[in-house]
Amino acid sequence: MNRRGLLFMFVLLLCFIGVYLQPVISYKASPLPVQPTAHKEPPSTTLNTQKIATEGLAVWIGQSITQFEQFFGEATSVTESGFGFQNRTYQTPEMSYLEIVTTKQKINSIKVLRVGELDITPFHFRMDLQDVTKFTTISPNVTFTFQGASYSLELMEDDMNYRPLVAFENDSYAILFFDHRQPSSGLYSVMYLDAETLIKLSPYLITEGADLHYVAQKDADWEQINRQNMAKSLNTMQRLRKDLGFERYQTDFETQKASEEMLTLFLENPEEILSTERLQSLQRVARHEEHQTWVLSNKEAKNILDTIDSSATIHFEMPVYDPIFTILSWYNNPYLVTHLYFEELESIGVAFSKENVLVLFQEVKNTTESSD
Numbered sequence: 576m577n578r579r580g581l582l583f584m585f586v587l588l589l590c591f592i593g594v595y596l597q598p599v600i601s602y603k604a605s606p607l608p609v610q611p612t613a614h615k616e617p618p619s620t621t622l623n624t625q626k627i628a629t630e631g632l633a634v635w636i637g638q639s640i641t642q643f644e645q646f647f648g649e650a651t652s653v654t655e656s657g658f659g660f661q662n663r664t665y666q667t668p669e670m671s672y673l674e675i676v677t678t679k680q681k682i683n684s685i686k687v688l689r690v691g692e693l694d695i696t697p698f699h700f701r702m703d704l705q706d707v708t709k710f711t712t713i714s715p716n717v718t719f720t721f722q723g724a725s726y727s728l729e730l731m732e733d734d735m736n737y738r739p740l741v742a743f744e745n746d747s748y749a750i751l752f753f754d755h756r757q758p759s760s761g762l763y764s765v766m767y768l769d770a771e772t773l774i775k776l777s778p779y780l781i782t783e784g785a786d787l788h789y790v791a792q793k794d795a796d797w798e799q800i801n802r803q804n805m806a807k808s809l810n811t812m813q814r815l816r817k818d819l820g821f822e823r824y825q826t827d828f829e830t831q832k833a834s835e836e837m838l839t840l841f842l843e844n845p846e847e848i849l850s851t852e853r854l855q856s857l858q859r860v861a862r863h864e865e866h867q868t869w870v871l872s873n874k875e876a877k878n879i880l881d882t883i884d885s886s887a888t889i890h891f892e893m894p895v896y897d898p899i900f901t902i903l904s905w906y907n908n909p910y911l912v913t914h915l916y917f918e919e920l921e922s923i924g925v926a927f928s929k930e931n932v933l934v935l936f937q938e939v940k941n942t943t944e945s946s947d
Contacts, residue, residue: 624714629745631696632685636747636769640677647693650675657800657929658789658896664807670818672811674899676772684768686899688814701761704736704753713739717779719746721770726784734779737907748773752903756916759819764903776900777866788863789896791929801927805831808898808925808932812915815902819916824923825939834924834935837879837889841871842928848878860893869893887937888914894930901932 635643640663644650650663656676660683665673672688687693689700697710707713713735717728719742730740741749752764768776774787813823846854853875860869871879871891880887890911895901905911914921914936924935 624717624740624742625712626742626744627697627711629743629747631694631698632687632765632767633743633745633747633749635682635685636743636745636767638682640675640680640682643675643682654803655795655800656896657792657795657797659792670814672814672899676897683772684766684897684900686764686766686903688764688811689818695765698749698751698762698765700763703761704739707739707741707751711741717742718783719770721774721784724785726770726774727782728773728779729782730779733907738778738904740779746770750778752906754819754906756819763815763818766900766903776897777868778900778904781866786863786866788866789894789930797929801929804898804927804932805925808902808927809923811899811902812923812925815906815915821916821918822920824921826924827922830922830924830935830937831926832924833883833887833937834889834926834933837883837935838891838926838928838931838933840882841879841891841933842931848875857893887935889936890914890934892932895927895932896930898927898932 647665651666652662652664654662656662660676660678663675663677665675667673668689670689672686673693674686675682676684676686687695698707704713715730715735717730717740719726728740734740736753736755738750738752741751743749746769748768748770750766750768751762752766754760754763771787774781774784775789809824809826816823841848845857848871849857853872856865857869859865860867869892871889876889876891879889890905892901906915917936920939922937922939924937926933926935
């Protein structure tokens, strides 16, 4: 075979090799089609909440309070809520707080504020959100079944950042309360609770499921309950205030009386403060026709303050069934944070009337020694 024939065969062989090997080379270089990644959501936003092993204080949810107290001692205070459950507080160090809610001697919820000697595994105080993601997924979607009915909850962005929800295998839950302000950032409180309490307190948007709510007891001693709620709310806010590195609120008779007068004024004559539309909204929530938290707007709050010629700031909220839970939730409220983290000394008054609460903040011009 002459040179020209050999050259032709060589070129033909190269063409065959190129045709048959090209798909293999291409497959190895790009095993999957290229997908756009600019708008890819993180896994935690697409998955439902994962249940983790039941440990720490979560094991006590649904258990007998008698068994709990055999291990941790008797409560130092047992008070009626007026909504069918009891609040029990326990001896703790000065800056700590432990409260257990029970119904017919069964534990419904446990609230812990810096109680170092109690086992809150897998959590620990001052841990951050990244620590939580090491053992579970922080998800905006929570689904579960309670008494044969399906429920779905949706967590907003602030919920996931400031009070995410963790689910345990014993069908209990934990709300984790985070502070993201340096240098006190991290987990500062945990609330363990059962499914019924989660539905009734409704800390997150309920997108599916029948409405459940607490009902005020007509024969309850509301005067005493209101005083107890005021006292423990003030004490909790003082603890948090000091723990966050701020000066404690000043408390005095005048500020407390003013808060009570404002609350009475609003509840007796809401039509003088609210528009017709807002009044109807308040009434629907009061009748449990709408399951949501109702708060005064800035303009409405100013209308109340103008009636007594005050330059203070107020926050009204209803319904409030569990005052400590509500206070912990205020720390991811953009409006209230300005006062909860206010560096200057303020005088504070807290007034309750059943499920209604009004907090009065008044800046102190001349600093004086605060009283408790």
